[in-house]
Structures are given as structure tokens and as C-alpha cells.
Amino acid sequence: MFADILHTDTFILLTAILLIAGVLTTKFSARLGVPALVLFMMVGMVMGSDVLGIIYFDNASTAQMIGVFALVVILFEGGLQTKWKTLRPVIIPSLSLATVGVLLTSGIVAVAAKLILDLGWLEAILFGAIVGSTDAAAVFAVLKGQNINERIGTTLEAESGSNDPMAVFLTVAMIEMITIPETSIITMIGSFFVQMGLGVLFGFIAGKLAVKALNKINLDSSGLYPIFAIAFALLTYGITAFMNGSGLLAVYVLAIIIGNAEIAYRHSIFRFSEGFAWMMQISMFVILGLLVFPSDLFTWDIIFKGILISAILMLIARPVAVYVSTIKMKFTNKELVFLSWAGLKGAVPIVLATFPLLADIEGSQLIFNVVFFVVLTSCLIQGATVTNLADKLGLTGPKKATPMHSLELVSLGKVNTEMIEYEIDSDSNLVGKTLLDIPFPDGTLVNAIIRNDQLITPTGNTRIKLGDFLYILASKSSKPKLKQILQEKQDQIDEETSNSYQSV
Structure with a gap:
């Protein structure tokens, strides 16, 4: 009994330390020119068994569960901030990047993985699928508050918010083909369209219901409205996933509908979601940092192979995917260069890299370590230079106006x-x-x-x-x-x- 209480107290203490360390790193990230999410991962790696030895964590299943939960919250917050009037003109290029772009990126990286990592073709394609998508958590974190050209910024955010389902589908599909050789490709293609269709449908229906519910219900405290909204996001993901649809896509569609509607306590919902998303980003990246062992990651073999694959991904695969998937879509060469460089990798590839670990795929530990290194490289190199590149290319807009003061209201109770x-x-x-x-x-x-x-x-x-x-x-x-x-x-x-x- 006493041992259980002590264990609980230790867990709460460590959670507090990790969250405080994560929050403090955001203060230094701008000064160091390093995205905060990289520092979050570093906090996890330093706290782990290989460095300070404070926390030993190697549970890929728990990391995956926390990662998916965090992605739901992050996608919900990102969708709330997406304005329909800026999203509508870039829907086609965003969807093209999220589908055709991901396929092209995955294919090129798969060839590189086959040659560099000496994997089988199916395992190489699995690796390509894992790192093929632009990460929503990374893009939202890096672009938040920046004065990137509205059209380009919205394109990136919409792409990253809608391509996670594509990456998840490709990863799961390849694992099925490896573990169940008789799996039909035609059946998988049909399953893809069903998942995407159900994701959009359930997200749309849930969004309309959420708006009505938020405006009709009369809660005793204004603090309950943000929780109610988050609950809708989690419920939408759960129901859609249960029906074999894309839960992540459904959450993003739901959030866009809520964010562009007139809802009660809008300000409270947005602020709560922003804070909750930051908390989940910190938690997710710290946990993912704990999951990796630096002694396994920073070996000359992983570093050499990781740098080669990162270079191919950043300088060949992503640019080819961007230029091909946006043909005749009226993007300038400077805009295409920026879109190519801003294809950040983040939490999603690391979370997806736990799938082969749990499925006990041959070479899964190598895949995980190289994926983690590729994400780390992308965040350090691309994430730290995205804003400067936009400025040099002349793709920065007017400074985003944000009030330095806000009015905090006490709960109005049942007052209408x-x-x-x-x-x-x-x-x-x-x-x-x-x-x-x-x-x-x-x-x-x-x-x-x-x-x-x-x-x-x-x-x-x-x-x-x-x-x-x-x-x-x-x-x-x-x-x-x-x-x-x-x-x-x-x-x-x-x-x-x-x-x-x-x-x-």
C-alpha cells in the first residue's frame, strides 16, 4: 500500500518536472534558434536511462497511445485556427500535397531506404510511408504566430492536417502486407477511399452537431464549454475509428467547422484548446524522447545512414513531390521552394515508427532509430530556418496583430x-x-x-x-x-x- 502511494507521488512529481522543463524550453527556443519541439525531445532523452537515468521508459504501446491522443488535441486546435476564407482557395493544392505528394515522397524515400538500410522492399516501402507525411504538430508549432504569407501558410497547415490519415493508412497497409502476405492491394485501395470518406462525413456531421450543442446548452460555468468542445473531438475520433474511418481527418474537419462558426464562449474554447495543445505537445515529444536510447541512436552507423536519408528526403523527395503535385496550380517558383523546405517531420513519423515495433516486424528497431534521427534532423535544420527562408524569399506578410491584453471574464453562470x-x-x-x-x-x-x-x-x-x-x-x-x-x-x-x- 505504502509502496503504491510512493509510486504515485513519484509519478506526479516527475510529471510536474517534465512539464515545467518543457514550458521553460519554449522560453529559450527562440533565442537558440531551435524549434521548441526539438528541445522537448531533448528533455525526454536527457531524463531517460541513458543520460541522467531518472526515468526508464521503453513501452512503445503507451507511447503510441499518448501520441495518438496528443495528435487528436493538436489537430483539433489547429483546425480551430484555420479560417475557411483562406482555406477555400488552397483546398485543391493542399489535398494534392496530402495524397499525391505523400505517395511520391514515400516512394522516393523507399528506394533510398532499400539501398541505404539494406531492407526488403516491403520494409523499405514501410519506412517511406512512415516519414512521407508533413507533420501537423511540427508545422503548427513552427508557424504559430509567424507572419508567413497567408496563402502559403494555410496550404502547409491544411496539408499537414489532412495528410496524417494518408500516412497512417500507408503504414498500416504495409504492415498488413508484411504480416499477412495474401492481403489484396485492390481491397486496400478501396479501404483507403472508405476511410477518407467516412472521416470527412463523420467530421462534418459531428461539427454541425457540436456547433448546435455549444450554442444551445446552458452550462453553469463558462469553463465547461472548452471541455465540452474537446470531448466532441475525442468522441468524433473514437466513433470514426470504430467505424473504420479516418479519425484524425474527422477531428480536423470537425475543428474547421467549429472554428468558423459562431459559438458560445468562443474565446474561452480557443484559449483552452491552445493551452491543452501545448501541454500535449510537451507531453508527446518528451515521451517520445524517453522512448529512444541515445546510445543506440547516436552511433556512427545510424548517424551516417540517417544523414543520407534526411538529405534525400529534404533535397530530392519532398521537392519532387511538391513540384509534381502542384503542377498548374499557380504557385511561383519561390513559393514552391518554400513549400518544399517546409515539409517538416515531427511526432507522427515517430508514433508511426512504433507500429512496426508492436507488430514485431523484422528490422523494426533499426527503422525506429533512423526515423527518429530523420525527424530530429528535419526539426533542427528545416524547423530552425523556415521563417528566415520565408523572409528571404519575400513570402512574409504583415505582422500578425495580437492584442497584448485580454479580458478575462468570471463565469457568467446561466446568464445568456x-x-x-x-x-x-x-x-x-x-x-x-x-x-x-x-x-x-x-x-x-x-x-x-x-x-x-x-x-x-x-x-x-x-x-x-x-x-x-x-x-x-x-x-x-x-x-x-x-x-x-x-x-x-x-x-x-x-x-x-x-x-x-x-x-x-
């Missing part, structure tokens, strides 16, 4: 109101108007304005300026009318609004 944050764009019809000039619906109140990082207490004569962040307290019933007023553009003023303005 919420705080709405809105940024004033250059083409907004509100620019130059005073608050008295704006026909706000009944039940709304502008509580604060953030301008140039300064808090302004609004009055009726306060004039709206470009870049202002308005914090508006509104009832749920007034939200549709408020949304219409806020989203009016200077060249889209209808007669009804003009008449309403004159009457006020």
Missing part, C-alpha cells in the same frame, strides 16, 4: 451573455465612425478597446480606428445582428443598414 473580441480590418465599414454612429443591436455594450497595446475606456464619442480590438458584451440573441454589423465592408453597405443608421 458572452464577451466577443473583434479586430477592425482596413476595409471595415466601422473605421472612422464613433460608437454613437454604429447601430449596435439592443443588448450589446462595447466594454473596452485595445489600441496600440493600450486599453481605452470607450465613450459614445470614441472613434474606431484601423487595428482596434473591440471587446463587446452581447446577448446570444443579438449575436446575428451584431455579426452583420461588424462584418460590413466599406463597399457593401446595404440600404437597410443605412436607414437604420439614420433612424438612430
Whole structure:
């Protein structure tokens, strides 16, 4: 009994140490020019048995479970942040990169793995499938808060969010072909389309249901709404996977629908999801770092072979896949160069590399070690240079405006109101108007304005300026009318609004 309590206390203490170490590494990552996720893995490797010997961890099954759970949360948060108006123009190239691009990348890497690692053809193709996709966790982490050109950034995020299912399918399919030789390729192809179709269908249905549920339910605490939203993501993954569909794709579709809808406590849901995603990134990469043994990883054989495969992946496979899969899609050569270099590898390949370990595939330990080294190389080299490359290629947009202050609301309980944050764009019809000039619906109140990082207490004569962040307290019933007023553009003023303005 006492031993069990001591074990539990030790686990809680170690978890706290790992999370604190992970959070602190984010503070130094920018100064060191190294993506935070690399430092997360380093924390795990240092804490592991080969270095400090504090934690011994070699359970691939547990690592896989934590990794998949973390990916669900990370994909959900990434989908929430994806704007439909920027996603719609790049759906075709993103899907092409997520399918054709992954196949081409996997094929070229498979040939390299066959020659360099001396694997059988099926095992080599399995290796290619594992490292063929662009990793959502890595891309979201590196691009978050950066001022990368919106079209290119959205293309990368949409590709990375939608190509994980392709990588999972290819990996599982190759393991089946290795362990069950009589497996039919035609059956697998049919299974792929079924999985993707079910993923989109269930994600869409769940997204619509989630939006309705979030807006209709009246919970006692605003803190319950983010948990409710996350629960929908986990439920969507579970049901879709149970029905043999792509759970990860379903979660991403669900998140896009929720993120682009008017939902109750939107601000709370977004902030909670962002924090939870960071926590899962830290946990996942630390666990994956614990899973690898540096004494096995940093041998001259693994280093030499890993560098060769990394070079082929970064300089040949990914560029070929990008240029071929985006033919006639109106990308400039500079944009294609950037898309080629920004094909980051991260947690997904490492999580997928645990699949052959659990299936006891011949050479699975070699595959895992080389995959880990390739991911480490990609994060260190590509992840650390992505932003600088975008700047040199002229693919950086205006600095993303983020308010330095935020209004934190105590729970409103069952009160039918919420705080709405809105940024004033250059083409907004509100620019130059005073608050008295704006026909706000009944039940709304502008509580604060953030301008140039300064808090302004609004009055009726306060004039709206470009870049202002308005914090508006509104009832749920007034939200549709408020949304219409806020989203009016200077060249889209209808007669009804003009008449309403004159009457006020």
C-alpha cells in the first residue's frame, strides 16, 4: 500500500518536472534558434536511462497511445485556427500535397531506404510511408504566430492536417502486407477511399452537431464549454475509428467547422484548446524522447545512414513531390521552394515508427532509430530556418496583430451573455465612425478597446480606428445582428443598414 502511494507521488512529481522543463524550453527556443519541439525531445532523452537515468521508459504501446491522443488535441486546435476564407482557395493544392505528394515522397524515400538500410522492399516501402507525411504538430508549432504569407501558410497547415490519415493508412497497409502476405492491394485501395470518406462525413456531421450543442446548452460555468468542445473531438475520433474511418481527418474537419462558426464562449474554447495543445505537445515529444536510447541512436552507423536519408528526403523527395503535385496550380517558383523546405517531420513519423515495433516486424528497431534521427534532423535544420527562408524569399506578410491584453471574464453562470473580441480590418465599414454612429443591436455594450497595446475606456464619442480590438458584451440573441454589423465592408453597405443608421 505504502509502496503504491510512493509510486504515485513519484509519478506526479516527475510529471510536474517534465512539464515545467518543457514550458521553460519554449522560453529559450527562440533565442537558440531551435524549434521548441526539438528541445522537448531533448528533455525526454536527457531524463531517460541513458543520460541522467531518472526515468526508464521503453513501452512503445503507451507511447503510441499518448501520441495518438496528443495528435487528436493538436489537430483539433489547429483546425480551430484555420479560417475557411483562406482555406477555400488552397483546398485543391493542399489535398494534392496530402495524397499525391505523400505517395511520391514515400516512394522516393523507399528506394533510398532499400539501398541505404539494406531492407526488403516491403520494409523499405514501410519506412517511406512512415516519414512521407508533413507533420501537423511540427508545422503548427513552427508557424504559430509567424507572419508567413497567408496563402502559403494555410496550404502547409491544411496539408499537414489532412495528410496524417494518408500516412497512417500507408503504414498500416504495409504492415498488413508484411504480416499477412495474401492481403489484396485492390481491397486496400478501396479501404483507403472508405476511410477518407467516412472521416470527412463523420467530421462534418459531428461539427454541425457540436456547433448546435455549444450554442444551445446552458452550462453553469463558462469553463465547461472548452471541455465540452474537446470531448466532441475525442468522441468524433473514437466513433470514426470504430467505424473504420479516418479519425484524425474527422477531428480536423470537425475543428474547421467549429472554428468558423459562431459559438458560445468562443474565446474561452480557443484559449483552452491552445493551452491543452501545448501541454500535449510537451507531453508527446518528451515521451517520445524517453522512448529512444541515445546510445543506440547516436552511433556512427545510424548517424551516417540517417544523414543520407534526411538529405534525400529534404533535397530530392519532398521537392519532387511538391513540384509534381502542384503542377498548374499557380504557385511561383519561390513559393514552391518554400513549400518544399517546409515539409517538416515531427511526432507522427515517430508514433508511426512504433507500429512496426508492436507488430514485431523484422528490422523494426533499426527503422525506429533512423526515423527518429530523420525527424530530429528535419526539426533542427528545416524547423530552425523556415521563417528566415520565408523572409528571404519575400513570402512574409504583415505582422500578425495580437492584442497584448485580454479580458478575462468570471463565469457568467446561466446568464445568456458572452464577451466577443473583434479586430477592425482596413476595409471595415466601422473605421472612422464613433460608437454613437454604429447601430449596435439592443443588448450589446462595447466594454473596452485595445489600441496600440493600450486599453481605452470607450465613450459614445470614441472613434474606431484601423487595428482596434473591440471587446463587446452581447446577448446570444443579438449575436446575428451584431455579426452583420461588424462584418460590413466599406463597399457593401446595404440600404437597410443605412436607414437604420439614420433612424438612430
